[in-house]
Amino acid sequence: MELPRKRRIVRPAGPLDGGYGWFIVLSTFLVFGLTFGVIKSFGVFFVEIQHYFATTATASSWITSISVATVHFGAPVGSALSACFGHRPVVMVGGLLSSIGMVAGSYAQDLLQLYITVGFLTGFGYALTWTPTVTMLGWYFEKRRPVANALASTGECLLTFVLTPSFQFMVDQYSWRGAMLILGALQLNLCLCGALLRPLNRHVPSKELLEEKDHELELLSQSHTDSRVNGSDSKKSDPLKVKIISYVDYTLIANARFMVYSMFGVFAALGFFAPSLFLVPYARSQGVEEYQAAALMSISAVLDLFGRVFFGWVANLRLVKTVHQLIVTVILLGIVLLLCPLATTFTQLALFSAGYGLVFGATVAIHITVLAEVVGVERLGSALGFFMLIRSSGGLLGPPLAGIFIDRMNDYGAGFLMAGVALLVSALFLLVLHQMNKKGMEKGKDIHLENGKGRKDLKNKNSSFGRS
DSSP: OOOOOOOOOOOOSSOOSSTTHHHHHHHHHHHHHHHHHHHHHTHHHHHHHHHHTTOOHHHHHHHHHHHHHHHHHTHHHHHHHHHHHOHHHHHHHHHHHHHHHHHHHTTOSSHHHHIIIIIIIHHHHHHHHHHHHHHHHHHHOSTTHHHHHHHHHHHHHHHHHHHHHHHHHHHHHHHHHHHHHHHHHHTTHHHHHHHTOOOOOOOOOOHHHHHHHHHHHTTTOTHHHHHHHSHHHHHHHHHHHHHHHHHOOGGGGGOHHHHHHHHHHHHHHHHHHHHHHHHHHHHHHTTOOHHHHHHHHHHHHHHHHHHHHHHHHHHHHTSSOHHHHHHHHHHHHHHHHHHGGGOOSHHHHHHHHHHHHHHHHHHHHHHHHHHHHHHOGGGHHHHHHHHHHHHHHHHHHHHHHHHHHHHHHTOTHHHHHHHHHHHHHHHHHHHHHHHHHHHHHHHHHHHHHHHHHHHHHHHHHHHHHHHO
16 A cells, blocks of 8 residues: 655745845835835824815725725735746835825825825735735745744834824824825835845745645536546646646635635724724824824834734744634734723723734734645745735725714724624634634544554555465
């Protein structure tokens, strides 16, 4: 009886867990800060734009919503272009588009123009910048991947801490248009981040991995079964499959565990982005002075930083399964958001911001690591692109949905209630993923036991034949 061969993991050539990899961490650190850090700090512009155009919270929230959705929707494009042209030029072009969109937005005459410039153009630039950089970070690190992801993602915290009061100062000094113009110039630094990305050899899927993906495709189409009957046709299609999958691994949509994790991402995105957008307006509606309101985001960013580093380190110790850690942090994050409307003073809001930042950082530090565990690092590039694409619906609908509740109830606290409920729902999908992992492990043990029994029977037969 032939023993099953251990599957060989094909990994891009390059230094792992050290060396130049730390420059990749630095690049990803800045990318996190100049993309999602800017999005989280955009709440400072929210009130000014709403008053300038005399519009509602729902209408103004579409600016951030379109930007977030475009980041997610454009992620597969960023992955495919990186596989085709390389990570470095794609990230540099993305940085240029981000800057152009923000500068053009500073001259916008109505909300529609802000939707197109800051929402779509800048968001698409973020997609071309963020996805390839995070993918390369996953390639450079293996044993220290949780810590590397956590350290890189702290850029979002640190730049939120710095940018929020800085934006408030620039808005007071130069108006929201002048502040947005300065921000556009600042985002040219994303081009520098792209220049730091040293190219790696293009990843080519192994034969065993292609066989696994063929099996997943059987769930999508019965025609694949017919093609397997004709062995010569299947062999001829292999080079084409390798080429297509090296750019976009479309077989992921047949991976049940990946799709369940993507549904977690959809509901999590509903609650991730609304709080940072509405925290400053909520504080000001409670009578908190504007600079104190801006300081709340800085408090959140400091604890966010601590949460990412500490819980990323905890995940690296492998004391518990990473998915278990993620389940706990997501549930805690939902509970913290549900408690936000109880805070009405600056001190209470500061405590909320600290708790929110700590648990949010603990969640963000490990969710990409869990994705790599779900699909394997050899498929991380395409998986990250498709995950962001599927999650885009949550990022698109989250802020406007919160804005609808706010307009209907005339209370910014309603937006936090919506976000908290969405995160608790997302935790249910993580529980489903945990059960799928548990069943998969039990099935693997059964197969291992059967193989062991088969080897033992074969050995007994051989020994009996020898005695006869």
